[in-house]
Amino acid sequence: QQQVKQSPQSLIVQKGGISIINCAYENTAFDYFPWYQQFPGKGPALLIAIRPDVSEKKEGRFTISFNKSAKQFSLHIMDSQPGDSATYFCAAPKAAGNKLTFGGGTRVLVKP
């Protein structure tokens, strides 16, 4: 069973636009919500992560918004650039351990 549901599967945005990717989770005990970025031919790499005691975290043009009551968290890419074209994965921990459950991924294409 998929514990983390990610949408949309793909996204096309114009340069300078905002990309928004959403994830929904089931287990309210989750305490760590990372986003990974994967460029073609590369493995995923951690982009940004949030803990549920804060509602928002910003790093440069990337912001995670967290809604604990709705059990949702989102990645916003502001002023999207062609170099942001990649696949993005949200994730949440499997119980209280070292393992992660990943969402299905969103392929983002930023058109110049």
Place this chain on the structure above:
Amino acid sequence: DVKVTQSSRYLVKRTGEKVFLECVQDMDHENMFWYRQDPGLGLRLIYFSYDVKMKEKGDIPEGYSVSREKKERFSLILESASTNQTSMYLCASSIGLAGGREQYFGPGTRLTVT
């Protein structure tokens, strides 16, 4: 910089062959993971190892086994490859809960079984 290397970028095998995928990390991480990546399904955990010779099944272990004889090396074994095992295989490592949960991934091995 943490480096996770995988033995092959591309591999083509025949149905029924025994396949070994090797992964090596250079940061003395306790945890190592094998995932397969398929479009729309994200990354699905095949096996996890938290110490030498220790392993746990992930979400999709059927048809796979693993070996961790040394801390830095984690091998994925397909005992008898089948066409439904055609996929991208990703290895990752992490230091463990005390050091944070960030996982460091290798570049992946694209396996085609014909």
